Amino acid sequence: MKSFRIVSASLLTVLVVLTMAVGAAAQSRGSQRVTGKVLDEAGKPVVGAQVSAAKRGEVKPDVFTATTNDKGEYTLNGLAAGDWVIEAKKDGVGAKEVAAALVEGERTKNVDITIPKPAAAAPAGPDPSVEIAAEDKRAVELAQAGKIPEARKVYEDLLVKYPTVYGLHMRLAAMYAAEKNTAKGLEHIKLALEKEPENVDFKILQAEMMMEAGDKEGAKAVLNTIDITKVKDPRALVNSAINDINSGKAEEAVALLTKLIAQFPTDSSLLYYRGRAYIVATKLPEAKADLEKFVAAAPTSPQAADAKRLLEQLNKK
Numbered sequence: 001m002k003s004f005r006i007v008s009a010s011l012l013t014v015l016v017v018l019t020m021a022v023g024a025a026a027q028s029r030g031s032q033r034v035t036g037k038v039l040d041e042a043g044k045p046v047v048g049a050q051v052s053a054a055k056r057g058e059v060k061p062d063v064f065t066a067t068t069n070d071k072g073e074y075t076l077n078g079l080a081a082g083d084w085v086i087e088a089k090k091d092g093v094g095a096k097e098v099a100a101a102l103v104e105g106e107r108t109k110n111v112d113i114t115i116p117k118p119a120a121a122a123p124a125g126p127d128p129s130v131e132i133a134a135e136d137k138r139a140v141e142l143a144q145a146g147k148i149p150e151a152r153k154v155y156e157d158l159l160v161k162y163p164t165v166y167g168l169h170m171r172l173a174a175m176y177a178a179e180k181n182t183a184k185g186l187e188h189i190k191l192a193l194e195k196e197p198e199n200v201d202f203k204i205l206q207a208e209m210m211m212e213a214g215d216k217e218g219a220k221a222v223l224n225t226i227d228i229t230k231v232k233d234p235r236a237l238v239n240s241a242i243n244d245i246n247s248g249k250a251e252e253a254v255a256l257l258t259k260l261i262a263q264f265p266t267d268s269s270l271l272y273y274r275g276r277a278y279i280v281a282t283k284l285p286e287a288k289a290d291l292e293k294f295v296a297a298a299p300t301s302p303q304a305a306d307a308k309r310l311l312e313q314l315n316k317k
Helices: 011-020 128-144 148-161 167-178 182-195 200-212 216-223 235-246 250-263 269-280 284-297 304-315
Strands: 029-040 050-055 063-067 073-079 082-090 094-102 108-110 113-115
Touching: 029 082, 029 094, 050 073, 063 073, 073 082, 082 113, 094 113, 128 148, 128 167, 148 167, 167 182, 167 200, 182 200, 200 216, 200 235, 216 235, 235 250, 235 269, 250 269, 269 284, 269 304, 284 304
Parallel strands: 029 108, 029 113
Antiparallel strands: 029 073, 050 063, 050 082, 082 094
């Protein structure tokens, strides 16, 4: 069987998909919980304080909120592992931000917050998230117009101004990849992963760039660490499966594609690729079943002609 590969969108498309869905792509939601008390400077409970939590380093993070009860207690549910900023505030009392690191396997973390007496009020500055969001949108528009260097400059300037927003490294990585400078892109995605090593979007972008650079085994090793249930676009994983098919590792490809079919049941193209993997594995009845389902579901797709050709060959055996 000759080698084949997805005719994939460029990594610029990956950037646009990830950037336009900044909020949706945020790895903020999980199964962990933060509880604690909010106290004033005298150690007394602050009743009715507003408590909020946002994950550090994200451009548009999800914000989790709670209100303290009559004992000053609060609970925040559904947070993911990572570095968080938790703020407690109440009019007339003041406000306080604290950092909290949530670790995988730690179901509940206690974070007590003491609000000091407010200092003299300083003039309110602009909200940095507003500027970042606006510049992010402008950079995407520039990239879509083919002005990649200009778009990259937007992110470089933002990163100089807001060096702790490490999600910007992902944007820069995709820009460098679009410029075919994968070495520089990989440098930036590595910096993002140092801050959030389990971020699925960061890992997938890293694997995409490694494939582009010809490091197929390295890309596969990265993808093997990903929780498939958190993947939003299967393209990188499908390309990894195709690499396995082309390398004769059909059983590994079948196993991966079977997981992807469970995660993306409406993506009929996965049946086509698993059908091809079954052929290499010499499991011809299974191959025929998958290819027939694929042709029935997507008769006009780009792979339909090849699927019909393969079925003709299988029917002659």
